Amino acid sequence: MAIATDTGTEARAPLNRERVLRAAVDLADREGIGSLSMRKIGQELGVEAMSLYNHVANKEEILDGIVDLVVSEIDPPLEGVHWKVAIRHRILAAREMLVRHPWASAVIVTRVNITPTMMGYMETTCGILRGGGFSVDLTHHAIHVFGSRIFGFVQELYDDSEALAESPEIARMMLEQMSTHYPYLTEVATQISHDGPLVGVGCDTQFEFEFGLDLILDGFERMLAAQSPA
Amino acid sequence: MAIATDTGTEARAPLNRERVLRAAVDLADREGIGSLSMRKIGQELGVEAMSLYNHVANKEEILDGIVDLVVSEIDPPLEGVHWKVAIRHRILAAREMLVRHPWASAVIVTRVNITPTMMGYMETTCGILRGGGFSVDLTHHAIHVFGSRIFGFVQELYDDSEALAESPEIARMMLEQMSTHYPYLTEVATQISHDGPLVGVGCDTQFEFEFGLDLILDGFERMLAAQSPA
């Protein structure tokens, strides 16, 4: 049976992480995230399920990867316009991506590690706000409100507070690295603590929730007053 | 082997839908929604997995059921207070439930059929707004904004437009039944269409999204102006 099996026929394109992730996105788009299995992805690529493990560690990494892929599809920000225009454009662009990939929200909310591309998205969003005159605090609140409007939540940047507390020198290195790649994000992340710059301290999610809620309620109150001027 | 197996020992409490759902909620609270399996629920009740199927149709029905259970835990609305106070209380109460049951949001967003209790929650929320002077349209927009703030989305009330279109007499009956149980909700659901009362027509989710977005952006703009009066 092994006579000149494939020689002469076009050799299939070599597998790699990129192709695996693209196949996964295509499959999720076509058949829904529920039927995204290793075997199906393999089938999509003409390969056995186990071959995928030479390029990704496990299924979680595939989910991380496809989130990263689709987030990178979001249109780049507008330059040199008023912050309100830029933010509106940016959020609607994110929404377009989510409509294009209906499974994405569900996967995003299950991620525990925030992906680099998502960090980039948040970074430029922070940049727009700071450039528009937002204080660091207000930028932080805004990120929460926008994030929960778009994705239904805001991921904690760092959940490993105790790990960082155990090795402060590593924490310091990470902080420096982060501040060169994501200066605005770092600024926001380190100033959210009311008593000094800290990393990994987490923020008061209850406060952020109520902040957004009151913003909305005030908005409706004003609309109501405008509509029926007693 | 079958000699007086259980006679004499206390007979275990009879299984029923209620007990199954409660066990499922307890398990999800303790071990997370990921490890909520039919076998584990059975184990929790001292029963085999397949026995559960005498009381629930399948796992989806269990998920529907536990959502219904936890939504019914939400504190009842405040009576006789300003709409803003009532709505604030109501939304924070919903959030408390979601914090108590961290798995709930994830399950809620996957439900396709809205449960009766959730309908009830929305109904009283509509009632508060209408009583506070909100127009039907504004109530509709508000439901979307609040819904997406709390649960991360708003479920379509009816997704079976074509089924209803095929049998208008059934649609009429359902509409009547609904309007007796959920008058405010019916009012909102039937008036959202710009050309006459229709059921199952769905609403313009893009418009609703932008409505909420602009509400938020306007809020921040005002805050910014207040903070730095140029």
Place this chain on the structure above:
DNA sequence: TGCGCTGGACGTACAATGTAAGTGTACGGC
């Protein structure tokens, strides 16, 4: 040319999942 190492595809196997289908039994009404 021959040899061995290594990357990567494959095959097998296992545990966990939801659930279809069939079996057994206790009990209440005749």
Place this chain on the structure above:
DNA sequence: GCCGTACACTTACATTGTACGTCCAGCGCA
């Protein structure tokens, strides 16, 4: 006593992620 109904149990199957071992092509090097 008999029988139907309700309900728990048993077995079985397809599907999932993935651990582990095999096998082969291609490459560096003698």
